[in-house]
Amino acid sequence: MKIKLIEDGNLTSWLRLLLIVIGTVFVVVAIECKLEIFWARVFLLLGFAIALIGGMTSRAKLLHIKPFDNSYKKARDSYKTKDDKNNE
Incomplete structure (x- = not known):
């Protein structure tokens, strides 16, 4: 069984929740423990x-933003012209 961390360009829901819980536990430990x-x-x-990472990725999921997607490479390649390809 393979565990997926990134699904559809964003972190999976269990990983987002885990990050928020771990971050909250660290803050509580810092404040309450001697x-x-x-x-x-x-x-x-x-x-x-x-x-913050967990919360921001949760908000990105609500807004249908894909912060961990590679689609920007396709967009960057679409701006290349034939002259650029010949120069390489």
Whole structure:
């Protein structure tokens, strides 16, 4: 069985939810646990970053945006002319 991480140009729903939950857990650990100030800051910033990635990909899914798609390569190739191909 092969696990898919990217589906239709976006992260899968279980992975988006997992990123949000892991980010939230990191933030809670940073705030509630008695950690050294350096490690508390690391966990807090890392938690915000992970949750941000999960949240932004969820919003992209709602707006039907495909942030992990390779369609831009096709668009870039469509602008090439015959002269560009001959020069290469």
